[in-house]
Amino acid sequence: MAGPARSTAANYFRGALTRWPKSILRPEIQLQDVLAKRLEKGPLAPAKGGMTQEQADLKQANALYSLLEDRYKNKYRPSPKIFEPKSNPTYYNDLLKELEEAPNRSLLGRMAKRLSGMIRFT
Structure with a gap:
């Protein structure tokens, strides 16, 4: 059995x-x-x-x-306000956009994105 x-x-x-x-x-x-x-x-x-x-x-x-x-x-549905932090209200929307674009990015696009992440202008 x-x-x-x-x-x-x-x-x-x-x-x-x-x-x-x-x-x-x-x-x-x-x-x-x-x-x-x-x-x-x-x-x-x-x-x-x-x-x-x-x-x-x-x-x-x-x-x-x-x-x-x-x-x-x-x-356990969270409040919509939790997805809009005061320090960066578009953070989660930007993250979702980045995850959608990442698989279709070319080699040159990936390298440019990596370099832009290393260099920060303040």
Whole structure:
């Protein structure tokens, strides 16, 4: 009976990995690939505190789904004012813009950005 329950947890885990978004910043290293290799090695987590191995594996799969569905972002919604610090109100918008532009930047663009970060005019 341990085999089918464990495969159920593995199936839930694999289902979450197929829905996980691809990283555009580092396309050669994906979280899905790392976790899939980990899944092949055996149990996802050690069973603790009277918990069976199946329950521990299902708990790990549930944790992955909770991250995938943004449960914590929705449960603990911060005030919009926190994203506009008084010292630099556009900081988070600039950061998001930079993350969107970074994967498409050419070699010359990356070098120019790096040099502009080293030299600061005050």
